[in-house]
Amino acid sequence: MENYLDAKGRVTQWPSKRHRAKQRLVLEYLALKFDPTVTYTEKEVNALLRQFHCFNDPALLRRELFEAGWLDRERNGSAYWRIDKW
Template identity: 45%
Template sequence: MSKFENFLDEKGRVKSWPSKHLLKIEVVKYIADKFEEGKEYSEKEVNDIIDKWHTYGDYFMIRRGMIDYKLLSRKRDGSKYWKEK
């Protein structure tokens, strides 16, 4: 079992935010894989997808991580999001 798998519950949801930088990247990559390339999402849709894949109620941190690591992009005003290729 990898260290990343220690952060998943029995349903494959992330159950806590790792303290180590490399594991944080793994978490945001894992959740970014739940988004479709070429599709635009509203902020609410992004938050809903993130909420389905984690259990600790902090979609903001995950969304910010996906944007910071350039796995998800957004319009400047936050009205549209899309997955990077």
Template identity: 40%
Template sequence: MRSKLDNFLGKDRKLRSWPAKRSNQRIVVEYLSTNFTEGVEYTEAEINEIIKENHTFNDHCFLRRELVENRLLGRTGDGSRYWKLPLPADENHAEQ
């Protein structure tokens, strides 16, 4: 069975498009957040590289902001360090 997430991924499982519906956007950023490890601090350059490796529409800055705004990544005030925030148990939609 095809999931909502599959509508936005290519055969390589990379994000190929940004959904119009907010509920689907959440599913997509949760999926993207699975490429980061809790307990690890990342530089902005490392975050950008991981995002670039996992999407095909060439807008890593937008996706990084979405990850932060959706509270999937935390960051320092100056943006020099990032880390993965845990998903609340009742909000794990990436598998749908």
């Protein structure tokens, strides 16, 4: 995981598809930044993700978190919340 974080704890790059296990680690790391008791707007999700990555693609990360089951959302994308997998 340390290969994907800078000194400030921000994800520096998205692991390639051949590194699915590393992608899962990055997603888990980012998922922990969301409070499971809070419902977020898409704008708030993007803002939070921008704080913790530096390759400027919150849409990719938001989509990956949703597809991996870490975030759920309203069908229209108006609200997001963390799924507590633990």
